[in-house]
Amino acid sequence: MNFTFTEEQLMIQQAARDYAQRELIKDVIERDHKAEYPTRHVKALAELGFLGMLVSPEYDGGGMDTVSYVLAMEELSKVDASVSVIISVNNSLVCYGIEKYGTEDQKQKYLRVLARGEKIGAFLLSEPEAGSDATSQKTTAEDMGDYYLVNGTKNWITNAHSGSIYLVIAQTHPEKKHRGINALIVDKNTPGISLGPHEDKMGMRSSDTHSVMFTDVKVPKENRIGEDGFGFKFAMSTLEAGRIGIASQALGLASGAMERSIAYTKERKAFGKFLFEHQSVAFKLAEMAVKVENARNLCLKAAWLKDQGLPYGFASAMAKQYAADIAMEVTTEAVQIHGGYGYVKEYHVERLMREAKLTQIYEGTSEIQKIVISRELLK
Amino acid sequence: MKILILIGNVPDTTTKVRFNADKTAFDPTGIQWIINPWDELALTRAMDLKETTGGVVSEIVVANVGRQETEGTLRKALAIGADKAIRIDADAKDAFYVASQLAQVAKGYDLIFAGIEASDYNGSAVGGMLAEMLEINSVSAVSGIQIENGNVKINREIDGGSQTIALPLPLLAIVQKGIAKEPRIPAMRGIMMARTKPLEVVQPIAVEPKTNITVFTLPAPKAACKKIAEDQAKDLIYLLRDEAKVL
């Protein structure tokens, strides 16, 4: 048992904190309001290496461990979850998927540019009628000999507009059900791809979400990941890793809201006393701290297991479910502690609360995480 | 051209300062250590110079006087981009002691950067002392530096304006705010490479510090704000100009 971080892990945490507190904070409210993509920040974070921090240096990544990733995601998410989801999707879904299961050619062609952050990746699993139930894919990838012909619609796709390398999950052999699904790397510029309008979201407004339509899109055979029919397994394995990213994002939303609350209770007075001198407020802070610490430990445990090469799906589901749920609770309490000031944008906590809600929904809802966890218990 | 940057290891600027029981020493329990902010800016500027002068700057070395626990600070400097670090293995007792130790390793550099002060003891003395020991020129309150044809051009903030001077090398520049805009954030690649860069540990020479600390006292808590009566609005202008110096 060792709870100490290495010097490098602390340096990465500090680098993420410095960037978030110095740069992201400057325009986070405005970008949220205008639903504006953080182009400048994505470029700067790519130069610092965050977009591909988990990828091996062999493919131009940062070669950092998952524990460092948790620390970085927490710090960025304290200020700006829209930016951190862009990093999370690129790192732990797209890059991870290609690095773990892709061919050497695919890695040379796609992973390098993704790891450098020169191109951004998107992960296309959800459909209008296939969300939690990802097995019922309606998008088809028909086998045409030397290419696949893709038709269908994907929904709620993060980085759909800003990204240019798509990982698309589609059905090739409907009769085989989820065993007939394939995962394909698709260049967004391929003819036949079109985007729906920008989704006008409650939170994470600075990240772009669109539906994506495929009409007779030709995808070369060599762009399939793994064996024929590996797509569903691929998606589930990738999401297992992705959950650590979203869990850490939820953790950051919670700890960010808590830090703001602590600071506020030292500034604001009511009935002649600072807020923190009212015990019921102090107790709220104590409850937040316990939840945040629990969430952090779950995230770090899942990350540590992954770094050790041990099974981590159970741990990452727990981390995702717990961190997302407490992020909602903690951010809601943070708004309460701020009173009327909590309800306006200037004080940040209302945004954190809007963003926390999404962590309970995407990359597997909290209910789906409980299905994963309970199934494991009853094995 | 070789550049040396003196790196102070100081408590994080948000630290709540505490002293030991008899108030003669700082209590370092639970402190997070950082690179002295002025030194970090100096390093940032040195990196800019190295990257923009096309090979003129051949090497950037950082050095400090401190025990092993200060190596984190040096490795951060390596992660930001310094090529090599030197640690003189001793407690930083006072400015004279520190300057004397640094003098052993500071020979042969064209340009040396020292922070105008350390954000902990605010001594403002090491840079000047070191330049004297090395018998090289020094300039203080440097807020800008450019390299042109082997010479340096320096900007200094002076009361009510600024001054530009040209100087030959070698030179010790005592830098202040403005030397670089914001300290550089180390990139992943830098953090990874810091592992493999040399960090040399040098034994201290025998020298006695010239001062000893009798007592530390904390400043009185800051007054929240100054109230100015409505009919004395004029005073506000003077306060803003002469005290707050924002006008």
Ligand SMILES: Cc1cc2nc3c(=O)[nH]c(=O)nc-3n(C[C@H](O)[C@H](O)[C@H](O)COP(=O)(O)OP(=O)(O)OC[C@H]3O[C@@H](n4cnc5c(N)ncnc54)[C@H](O)[C@@H]3O)c2cc1C
């Ligand atoms: C902003 C945003 C970004 C997103 N980004 C991406 C992306 O980049 N790529 C991608 O592929 N997807 C993305 N998604 C989609 C997201 O993963 C899905 O919305 C999510 O999986 C839920 O699916 P659904 O919306 O269809 O809800 P449904 O599956 O219809 O669920 C509705 C409700 O029913 C519950 N429910 C469903 N099944 C069960 C069950 N068996 N037991 C108990 N409860 C159940 C759910 O928990 C939920 O509360 C994103 C979504 C949003 C909102």
